[in-house]
Amino acid sequence: MTQEPSESDAPATAAQVRRSWSVMPPAERVENFKAIDAGHSDDFFLALSAHDQATLLLAMAANERRLWMRVLAPDDAADVIQDLPEEQRNEFLQMLDEPTRREVTALMAYAQDAAGGLMSPRFARLRPEMTVGEAIRYLQRQAQEKLETIYYAYVLDQSQVLLGVVSFRDLFAANPDRPLATVMHTEIVSAPETMNQREVAEIIAQRDLQALPVIDAGGRMKGIVTVDDIVDVVQRTATEDMQKVGGMEALDTPYMQTSLFAMIKKRGGWLSALFLGEMLTASAMGYYEDEIAHAVILALFVPLIISSGGNSGSQATTLIIRAMALGEVAVRDWWRIIHREVTAGFLLGCLLATIGLIRILAWQAIFHTYGEHYVRVAIVVALSLLGVVTWGTVAGSMLPFLIRRFGFDPASASAPFVATLVDVSGLMIYFNVAQLVLHGTLL
Amino acid sequence: MTQEPSESDAPATAAQVRRSWSVMPPAERVENFKAIDAGHSDDFFLALSAHDQATLLLAMAANERRLWMRVLAPDDAADVIQDLPEEQRNEFLQMLDEPTRREVTALMAYAQDAAGGLMSPRFARLRPEMTVGEAIRYLQRQAQEKLETIYYAYVLDQSQVLLGVVSFRDLFAANPDRPLATVMHTEIVSAPETMNQREVAEIIAQRDLQALPVIDAGGRMKGIVTVDDIVDVVQRTATEDMQKVGGMEALDTPYMQTSLFAMIKKRGGWLSALFLGEMLTASAMGYYEDEIAHAVILALFVPLIISSGGNSGSQATTLIIRAMALGEVAVRDWWRIIHREVTAGFLLGCLLATIGLIRILAWQAIFHTYGEHYVRVAIVVALSLLGVVTWGTVAGSMLPFLIRRFGFDPASASAPFVATLVDVSGLMIYFNVAQLVLHGTLL
Numbered sequence: 001m002t003q004e005p006s007e008s009d010a011p012a013t014a015a016q017v018r019r020s021w022s023v024m025p026p027a028e029r030v031e032n033f034k035a036i037d038a039g040h041s042d043d044f045f046l047a048l049s050a051h052d053q054a055t056l057l058l059a060m061a062a063n064e065r066r067l068w069m070r071v072l073a074p075d076d077a078a079d080v081i082q083d084l085p086e087e088q089r090n091e092f093l094q095m096l097d098e099p100t101r102r103e104v105t106a107l108m109a110y111a112q113d114a115a116g117g118l119m120s121p122r123f124a125r126l127r128p129e130m131t132v133g134e135a136i137r138y139l140q141r142q143a144q145e146k147l148e149t150i151y152y153a154y155v156l157d158q159s160q161v162l163l164g165v166v167s168f169r170d171l172f173a174a175n176p177d178r179p180l181a182t183v184m185h186t187e188i189v190s191a192p193e194t195m196n197q198r199e200v201a202e203i204i205a206q207r208d209l210q211a212l213p214v215i216d217a218g219g220r221m222k223g224i225v226t227v228d229d230i231v232d233v234v235q236r237t238a239t240e241d242m243q244k245v246g247g248m249e250a251l252d253t254p255y256m257q258t259s260l261f262a263m264i265k266k267r268g269g270w271l272s273a274l275f276l277g278e279m280l281t282a283s284a285m286g287y288y289e290d291e292i293a294h295a296v297i298l299a300l301f302v303p304l305i306i307s308s309g310g311n312s313g314s315q316a317t318t319l320i321i322r323a324m325a326l327g328e329v330a331v332r333d334w335w336r337i338i339h340r341e342v343t344a345g346f347l348l349g350c351l352l353a354t355i356g357l358i359r360i361l362a363w364q365a366i367f368h369t370y371g372e373h374y375v376r377v378a379i380v381v382a383l384s385l386l387g388v389v390t391w392g393t394v395a396g397s398m399l400p401f402l403i404r405r406f407g408f409d410p411a412s413a414s415a416p417f418v419a420t421l422v423d424v425s426g427l428m429i430y431f432n433v434a435q436l437v438l439h440g441t442l443l
Numbered sequence: 444m445t446q447e448p449s450e451s452d453a454p455a456t457a458a459q460v461r462r463s464w465s466v467m468p469p470a471e472r473v474e475n476f477k478a479i480d481a482g483h484s485d486d487f488f489l490a491l492s493a494h495d496q497a498t499l500l501l502a503m504a505a506n507e508r509r510l511w512m513r514v515l516a517p518d519d520a521a522d523v524i525q526d527l528p529e530e531q532r533n534e535f536l537q538m539l540d541e542p543t544r545r546e547v548t549a550l551m552a553y554a555q556d557a558a559g560g561l562m563s564p565r566f567a568r569l570r571p572e573m574t575v576g577e578a579i580r581y582l583q584r585q586a587q588e589k590l591e592t593i594y595y596a597y598v599l600d601q602s603q604v605l606l607g608v609v610s611f612r613d614l615f616a617a618n619p620d621r622p623l624a625t626v627m628h629t630e631i632v633s634a635p636e637t638m639n640q641r642e643v644a645e646i647i648a649q650r651d652l653q654a655l656p657v658i659d660a661g662g663r664m665k666g667i668v669t670v671d672d673i674v675d676v677v678q679r680t681a682t683e684d685m686q687k688v689g690g691m692e693a694l695d696t697p698y699m700q701t702s703l704f705a706m707i708k709k710r711g712g713w714l715s716a717l718f719l720g721e722m723l724t725a726s727a728m729g730y731y732e733d734e735i736a737h738a739v740i741l742a743l744f745v746p747l748i749i750s751s752g753g754n755s756g757s758q759a760t761t762l763i764i765r766a767m768a769l770g771e772v773a774v775r776d777w778w779r780i781i782h783r784e785v786t787a788g789f790l791l792g793c794l795l796a797t798i799g800l801i802r803i804l805a806w807q808a809i810f811h812t813y814g815e816h817y818v819r820v821a822i823v824v825a826l827s828l829l830g831v832v833t834w835g836t837v838a839g840s841m842l843p844f845l846i847r848r849f850g851f852d853p854a855s856a857s858a859p860f861v862a863t864l865v866d867v868s869g870l871m872i873y874f875n876v877a878q879l880v881l882h883g884t885l886l
Contacts, residue, residue, distance in 0.1 A: 018649075022771045023779065040630075047651045143615040150612055151594050168611070169593055172586040187483075205674045206461075208490045227671045231648045234674060238681030239765050242688065246761025246858060247754055255766035256776075263787055267758050268794050271832075274754050275795050279802055281746035286812060292742050296735050299742040303724035303866055306746055307753075311690055311717050311859040315710050318689025322682050323698035328465050333699075336466065344706055351711050352718050359722055369729060389714075415689060415858050416754040423746055 014040040021052075022256045026059040042071060049232075050079035051253055057092070058084070066095040073146065074100055075120045075223075078107035115200045116193035118233070119214045119223030122146055124153035128163055132183055133176030139168065148224060152211045155184050160220040162188060162213055190215050193222050198237050201230040202327050241325055244409070245318055247274065247416035270414070277420040281306075284424050288431040295442040297370060298434055301381050302427070308352055309388035309426040310419030313396030316341055317418045320400045321410050334401045338394065345393025349386040357382045373441050380437045384430040391429065392422040457483040464495075465699045469502045485514060492675075493522035494696055500535070501527070509538040516589065517543055518563045518666075521550035558643045559636035561676065562657045562666030565589055567596035571606055575626055576619030582611065591667060595654045598627045603663040605631060605656055633658050636665050641680050644673040645770050684768055687852070688761055690717065690859035713857070720863040724749075727867050731874040738885040740813060741877055744824050745870070751795055752831035752869040753862030756839030759784055760861045763843045764854050777844045781837065788836025792829040800825045816884050823880045827873040834872065835865040 017032045024032065033056060036044055045053065045068060053072070057065050057080065069092060072080060077096060081089050081104065093101055103121050110116030124147055126135050139150045153171075155164040164184030174183050190213045191200050204212050204227055211226045240250035249266040251258050258266075285292070285302075292299050320337065323329045329337060360378040364370050370377050396418045400410035435443060460475045467475065476499060479487055488496065488511060496515070500508050500523065512535060515523060520539060524532050524547065536544055546564050553559030567590055569578050582593045596614075598607040607627030617626045633656045634643050647655050647670055654669045683693035692709040694701050701709075728735070728745075735742050763780065766772045772780060803821040807813050813820050839861045843853035878886060 023776060043650075047649065140615050143612045150615070169586045172583050172593070205678060206490065208671060210671060227674060228651060228653060231670060231674060231677060234677050235648060235681070235769065238678070238685070239769065242681070242685050242761055242765050245685065245689065246757050248758045248762075251762075254769070254771045255762055256771055256779075260783065260786060260790075263783075264790050264794075267755075267787070268791055271751075271754055271758065271791055272794060272798060275747075275751055275798055278747050278750045278754075281750070282743050285743040285746065289739055289743065292735075293739045296732055296739075296742075299735050299739075299745070300725050300728040300732065302742070302745055303728065303749055303870070304718075304721050307721045307724070307749075307859075307862065307866060308714075308718055310750075310753075310862070311714055311721075312710075314689050314859055315691045315714065318685055319691075319694075319698055322685050326678065326682065326697070328697045328699055333466060336699075340703065340706075343703060344710065347703075347707050348711055348714055351707075351715060355715060355718055416750075416757055419750065419753070419862075423750060427746070 013037070014044055018044070022254060026055050029056055030059045045071060046076075050076065050083050051257070054080045054083035055257075058088075065092070069095040070097070070100075073120060073148070074103040074122065075107055075118070075229075078104045078117070079112065082108060082112055110193065113197045114193065115191045115195040115197060115214045115225060116222065118197050118200060118229055119193075119225045120148040120229075121223045122148050123211075123213075123221075123224040124150050126153050126155045126166070126180060128155050128157065128179075128181045128184075130180045131176065132171050132174045132178045132180060135166070135180050136168075136171050136176070139171075149211065149226060152224070154213055154221055154224070155180060156221055162190065162215055162219065162221040164188065165213065167210075188213065190221075191225070192217070197230075197233050198325075200225055201233040201237070204230050205234065206327065237325070241321065241411040244411035245321060245414050247271070247414040270416075274416050274420050277417075278423065280424045281427060284427045288427070291431055291434060291443055295434075295438065297377060297442070298380075298431070301384075302430070304356075305381070305384050305388055305430045306423045306426040308385055309392035309422040310415075311392075312345065312348055312389045313392035313418035313422045314415035316345075316393045316396030317399060317415055320397050324400060324404065324410050331401055331404055334398065337397055337401075341393050341397040342390070345390040346386070348393060349389035352389055353382040353385040356385050373438070376437055376441055380430075380434045383437070384426075384433045387429045387433065388422070388426040391425060392418075395422055395425075456480070457487055461487070465697055469498050472499055473502045488514060489519075493519065493526050494700070497523045497526040498700075501531075508535070512538040513540070513543075516563060516591070517546040517565065518550055518561070518672075521547045521560070522555065525551060525555055553636065556640045557636065558634045558638040558640060558657045558668060559665065561640050561643060561672055562636075562668045563591040563672075564666045565591050566654075566656075566664075566667040567593050569596050569598045569609070569623060571598050571600065571622075571624045571627075573623045574619065575614050575617045575621045575623060578609070578623050579611075579614050579619070582614075592654065592669060595667070597656055597664055597667070598623060599664055605633065605658055605662065605664040607631065608656065610653075631656065633664075634668070635660070640673075640676050641768075643668055644676040644680070647673050648677065649770065680768070684764065684854040687854040688764060688857050690714070690857040713859075717859050717863050720860075721866065723867045724870060727870045731870070734874055734877060734886055738877075738881065740820060740885070741823075741874070744827075745873070747799070748824070748827050748831055748873045749866045749869040750862075751828055752835035752865040753858075754835075755788065755791055755832045756835035756861035756865045757858035759788070759836045759839030760842060760858055763840050767843060767847065767853050774844055774847055777841065780840055780844075784836050784840040785833070788833040789829070791836060792832035795832055796825040796828040799828050816881070819880055819884055823873075823877045826880070827869075827876045830872045830876065831865070831869040834868060835861075838865055838868075 014036045017036060057068060081092050084092060096104060124139055124142055139153060143150055151168045153166055154162060157163055164186045165188050166184040170183055189207060193214050193216050211224045213221050214223045214225060215221050243250045248270050251266055357378050360381060364374045399418055403412060404410045457479045460479055500511060524535050527535060539547060567582055567585055582596060586593055594611045596609055597605060600606055607629045608631050609627040613626055632650060636657050636659050654667045656664050657666045657668060658664050686693045691713045694709055800821050803824060807817040842861055846855060847853045
């Protein structure tokens with residue numbers, strides 16, 4: 001099934017190390033990393049995540065660290081240093097040369113997940129009074145500098161306010177004598193430096209941008225975020241959302257690199273919270289203990305009823321959380337969505353109710369399992385399914401809105417959380433329907 | 444909370460239309476699209492998804508379609524045409540100019556989710572015997588052509604076999620008289636044309652590439668995939684995975700654009716399958732009907748026990764599915780993972796068992812709910828929790844491996860699917876522990 005990318009001439013080691021990297025303990029990593037030949041170790045190092053780079057640097061001998069710190073671009077260096085233990089940050093900062101250290105310190109002032117923490121301050125700057133030809137020659141001189149890209153250049157005034165943007169390709173296609181101001185695009189999409197990186201990623205993805213300038217409150221340009229920076233963001237946020245929906249705190253590190261203790265902490269917290277919530281089912285069941293004692297048959301369908309509510313709720317929640325994350329729906333759409341989901345829930349409820357009805361009547365015909373009141377039992381189950389699935393769907397779709405409304409992350413409306421909510425209400429729907437339908441017969 | 448990206452000079456309409464686009468019916472979309480001024484409608488159209496472009500084209504008057512079809516790059520045109528109803532594809536294909544039509548037809552031969560379906564055939568080609576200066580002048584002439592990018596150029600021999608890759612920046616920084624063959628990189632990462640787009644995205648993301656050449660079985664270069672192409676792929680596959688994990692078939696379209704009927708179909712199928720599976724719980728409960736009749740108290744904890752197994756299973760499944768999707772773990776790691784998960788499951792089980800034990804003893808002390816054998820009941824619940832959580836965790840973590848092993852998509856191991864599996868086994872664990880511990884007292 002899986003096909004390897006072909007990679008001509010690359011020595012076996014780099015590819016091999018890359019393949020088993022995620023499952024290697026830190027000490028082994030250093031050794032394997034050193035085994036990569038000099039021509040490939042740079043690329044290998046730069047392609048690692050900031051967390052992996054930090055772990056690798058910590059595992060190296062102190063005298064080898066400086067070399068690798070200096071390979072990093074300032075935005076990457078800032079990420080690595082922020083990943084280090086507090087007490088070692090300064091030591092690593094001192095390994096950088098003076099101008100880079102100043103850039104890195106400035107970047108570290110931003111929250112790691114803000115546009116400012118994601119951007120590179122090394123972008124190509126042009127002046128509006130240049131001609132196209134001058135701009136090309138200027139960028140050519142910059143080609144060997146450590147700029148993030150020379151393919152998109154930004155036209156700034158004297159106080160660093162962003163006036164326009166021009167792609168290298170535009171310059172190349174234009175008459176060299178034209179003034180830059182007549183070639184540059186002035187309809188600029190930009191992001192404020194405090195914008196969350198999720199939103200930055202969303203803008204770049206939705207607008208098909210190659211690079212997004214980041215500006216401060218005064219309109220001064222501070223850096224650029226390029227499309228390759230946001231691939232990681234998109235992957236990481238999708239992973240976090242999925243882990244939250246799966247009923248746990250999002251891990252900070254890949255699965256294999258998360259310590260058992262950290263894993264238990266991230267999973268145990270939510271699991272305990274859900275367990276405490278689910279205890280309400282024991283109380284609810286206790287409340288209907290007499291009914292169960294009278295008609296044990298009612299107990300048989302409890303798992304079926306509550307799981308149907310939980311499953312329909314999980315579906316709805318997952319759908320809405322993801323649609324919110326992608327910006328497909330906003331809080332103001334809730335009324336439109338509740339309409340859709342009530343209808344969907346009702347139809348899905350009818351579907352399951354029909355299957356449930358057939359199942360009970362069939363089993364009765366074959367095994368005579370359900371006693372003389374089997375028709376009433378079947379009706380109780382079918383009506384409860386209809387109620388539970390409709391309610392589960394509506395509750396599941398609305399919970400993310402509610403959570404977002406109160407300023408929390410909608411992805412915390414995990415599927416298990418919805419299931420727990422719906423379980424208790426599902427039991428109440430079921431036993432109340434039973435009391436209504438079975439009154440005078442089984443109850 | 445949310446900050447709008449600033450967009451200087453853009454008229455209000457384009458931004459407004461973009462904001463409410465996802466919730467607009469097709470007819471309204473055409474009207475709104477036409478209201479966007481000519482300077483912005485190109486960008487707006489090109490930033491739409493293939494599905495949205497297709498819907499928009501279908502809703503337009505026939506004489507307006509050609510103009511917009513011709514704005515599209517061949518890879519995008521192929522996607523749009525493949526999104527149209529079968530019987531209209533040829534009509535739209537005829538709207539393209541002859542060379543583009545040939546390119547589009549060639550691209551349509553690839554599966555839409557293969558590297559060949561994702562790539563653009565319009566990449567910059569160079570010959571090895573050129574000098575750096577000649578290459579730059581050649582690319583300059585190409586700047587106005589409809590190439591995907593001029594920033595990465597590919598050096599091919601006469602039979603189109605890929606010899607090397609060179610970035611524009613490399614060229615710019617090199618001496619113009621040097622032969623291209625001495626400047627180009629020959630360690631090329633490439634993808635076969637049949638590679639799945641998920642894997643293409645993974646390679647570009649992991650290796651921090653800007654562009655990936657796609658080659659056929661004979662080593663001939665067919666096209667390039669650029670990093671901005673894969674942002675969509677990464678988002679779409681994460682969305683599909685999440686929807687599958689949430690217990691439904693992945694939607695083909697955004698939530699708001701999915702018809703109610705399609706939605707019911709995608710959700711109802713899985714929901715019915717899960718329901719049929721969950722029916723086994725009714726049979727399992729029926730098997731223990733006598734025990735329940737003797738000790739109704741056992742029924743009270745059924746939802747608590749099975750949901751705990753389901754929740755711990757969902758966590759484990761979600762973690763592993765996502766780690767697999769990101770290439771962090773492979774099938775051959777299963778043994779390492781089972782070790783981790785057995786330990787994690789056991790510790791999480793101990794945690795919940797302790798909470799459960801405390802809960803029952805506390806309730807008994809306060810409300811005297813659980814009768815004279817409350818200590819034994821508490822032991823049954825605690826031991827069952829330990830068993831169910833450990834088993835749920837292990838089953839949840841191994842199911843994705845099993846599914847992948849049989850050649851299916853591991854993301855189909857949805858959280859509800861795991862919960863259903865674990866529910867039945869959870870009931871068996873619970874009632875067997877009860878028989879063992881309560882024998883001679885309650886049972």
